[in-house]
Amino acid sequence: MAARTKAQAAMEFMVTYGWVFIAGLVIVASLNYFGIMRIDRMLPDSCFLSNDLRCDAFNAKADGITFYIVNNLGFGIKVEDAYIESVEGTNYDCRSAFATEGFPDGLINNNQGFTLSLPADPLLCNLESGRIVKGDLVITYHIDNTGMEGPSGYQGTTPHTVRGPLKVGVA
Amino acid sequence: MKGQASMDFLMVMSLLFIILVPTVSLFYNYTRSTREQAAITQSGTLAKQIISNAEKVYYFGFGSRLTLELTMPEGVNSIKVAPHGILEGQKELVINVTTGDGYAEIVSLSKVPLETADFTGALQDEKVTSGYKRIQVEAKKDPAGLLYVEIRVMQ
16 A cells, blocks of 8 residues: 555656656747747857868857958968858848958968958848857859969969858857 | 556656757757868868879879878768869869768869879769778879879779
8 A cells, every 4th residue: 555655656746747847848849949949059159161261260240240261271262252051040041242351352362361251131141139140151262372382373263162060149 | 556657658758759859959960060070171181192192293203103092081072183174274183072051172282283094184983982092193294295193093
């Protein structure tokens, strides 16, 4: 009889609090699913292109996303295009007029860092505060080694694409 | 008692399931991104090794040959020399790597002209697979007598 009472007490405890716990988890999962609360916010912000074209710093504000990228490819490059592709939760790419600040012609020498800015676009690249931008940072360039060491004066004609995962929260 | 055991089992299993599904999804995405980063980094090293040895054989002179034993990372689609068509201009070695939503190109610039064995500008796709590979670089001459380096995947 004593064992039965004990079992009943344990069962009642489990049913009462177990379901509360499960309900809590279901609520958290639903909030995450509907985008009200994002669990992936817990993961740190990240930006990776390659070891040679390093994304050293980045931040996102309502007016745009800025990256500090260092060219350690071993040759000069001319940036032709830059955008964020396959932005999660949207059907479009975050593509706006990019700018290489300080290098208006997009020519970046070897071992040189540059600031790449992607201004917000209300239609394609909505950067409301608190939003997480998750997708691929894509940069297209061609080799331009004018006046550089190595194959000096070499100017490539083939465009190359470098791409890496990006996750950044808009401040 | 039996009823309680089944109920306990059900509850434990549901709990596990509810915790495991989001966790697995979170970690799957995280490891996928890490795997891609590793493949891109390894491909960069691979490209530099090929270029460095191609330059060596070119300066050793006609007939020089080196065989490199390398590990091709996962996700490599193709290895090409570019721009293709004019031998003297072929100085870019481009490794194309698949990433989650597309592809990335790892580019290395060579000081010497490069060519593939079949003169198509691309190494044979069927041999560009992940794992242990033997890549041969050899200094050759084109019909005009100009020296170039041929890159060939042996296995």
